[in-house]
Amino acid sequence: xxxxxxxxxxxxxxxxxxxxxxxxxxxxxxxxxxxxxxxxxxxxxxxxxxxxxxxxxxxxxxxxxxxxxxxxxxxxxxxxxxxxxxxxxxxxxxxxxxxxxxxxxxxxxxxxxxxxxxxxxxxxxxxxxxxxxxxxxxxxxxxxxxxxxxxxxxxxxxxxxxxxxxxxxxxxxxxxxxxxxxxxxxxxxxxxxxxxxxxxxxxxxxxxxxxxxxxxxxxxxxxxxxxxxxxxxxxxxxxxxxxxxxxxxxxxxxxxxxxxxxxx
Numbered sequence: 001x002x003x004x005x006x007x008x009x010x011x012x013x014x015x016x017x018x019x020x021x022x023x024x025x026x027x028x029x030x031x032x033x034x035x036x037x038x039x040x041x042x043x044x045x046x047x048x049x050x051x052x053x054x055x056x057x058x059x060x061x062x063x064x065x066x067x068x069x070x071x072x073x074x075x076x077x078x079x080x081x082x083x084x085x086x087x088x089x090x091x092x093x094x095x096x097x098x099x100x101x102x103x104x105x106x107x108x109x110x111x112x113x114x115x116x117x118x119x120x121x122x123x124x125x126x127x128x129x130x131x132x133x134x135x136x137x138x139x140x141x142x143x144x145x146x147x148x149x150x151x152x153x154x155x156x157x158x159x160x161x162x163x164x165x166x167x168x169x170x171x172x173x174x175x176x177x178x179x180x181x182x183x184x185x186x187x188x189x190x191x192x193x194x195x196x197x198x199x200x201x202x203x204x205x206x207x208x209x210x211x212x213x214x215x216x217x218x219x220x221x222x223x224x225x226x227x228x229x230x231x232x233x234x235x236x237x238x239x240x241x242x243x244x245x246x247x248x249x250x251x252x253x254x255x256x257x258x259x260x261x262x263x264x
Contacts, residue, residue, distance in 0.1 A: 042090035043127040045072060050124070057124055060117055062101055066094045093120070162247040165255060169248070173215055173255055174232060181221040181228050194226060199234035207244065207259045215246070215255035 009017030039045040049068050050057055073087045100116040115121075203218055219231050235257075238244040245258045 042087045043124060045069065045087070046090070047124055047128055058121060060121065062094065062098045062117065066098050069094055162249065163251055165246045165248055169255060177216060177219050177221065177228060178225065181225055184221050194230040196230055196234050196237060199231045200238055203231070203234055203238060204243070207257060210259055212256040212258045215257055218257060
């Protein structure tokens with residue numbers, strides 16, 4: 001019997017099954033209301049009906065669309081007369097378009113055929129584009145709704161960056177050294193055996209302390225042009241093998257040389 005009562009119960013009140021309605025039950029007239037889909041206007045309702053019927057907006061079947069639209073308008077008039085005012089204006093427009101489509105059309109030779117639905121289609125397409133754009137804006141993150149604005153303070157330490165030495169800077173420094181070498185050169189005719197590796201070793205010895213050394217002081221003008229050329233080639237080899245670092249404090253400033261191992 002317990003299982004039968006459980007199946008036939010109309011509802012449960014405080015955990016107990018209710019088998020029949022009370023004799024003095026009173027239901028107010030406004031207790032039950034049916035809410036239709038909320039539309040933003042008559043164009044929104046028309047677009048909903050077209051999309052639900054899966055028809056082309058450019059070729060709207062006016063007869064069934066008008067019938068469905070009037071059914072919705074009648075349902076809204078029963079609940080909210082003020083809301084239905086603008087919908088009634090659109091209903092009149094639909095009926096006019098429907099009637100114009102039912103009238104006989106003139107021959108194509110006598111008059112240019114104009115589709116009565118053209119203006120309605122234009123308004124529907126513009127409304128749909130506006131609605132899609134509004135939906136995209138609504139989906140963007142918003143302060144206070146999707147995230148909170150947080151103030152973040154980042155302390156950055158700006159590292160001093162030396163200007164890079166270009167090939168033109170090295171060329172100018174080399175020309176100055178050659179000019180000094182010509183002033184102090186000796187006119188001796190002899191054959192010298194010069195080694196680039198030997199001059200590389202000499203330059204590394206001068207940079208042994210790890211400090212910056214002026215570029216000009218690494219060359220000895222008294223060795224003449226040949227010795228200067230070999231020293232300059234030795235310097236280029238050291239830069240190529242990443243054994244030394246060539247830098248300057250600012251543009252057109254003196255050039256400095258330093259061992260690469262003691263850079264940091």
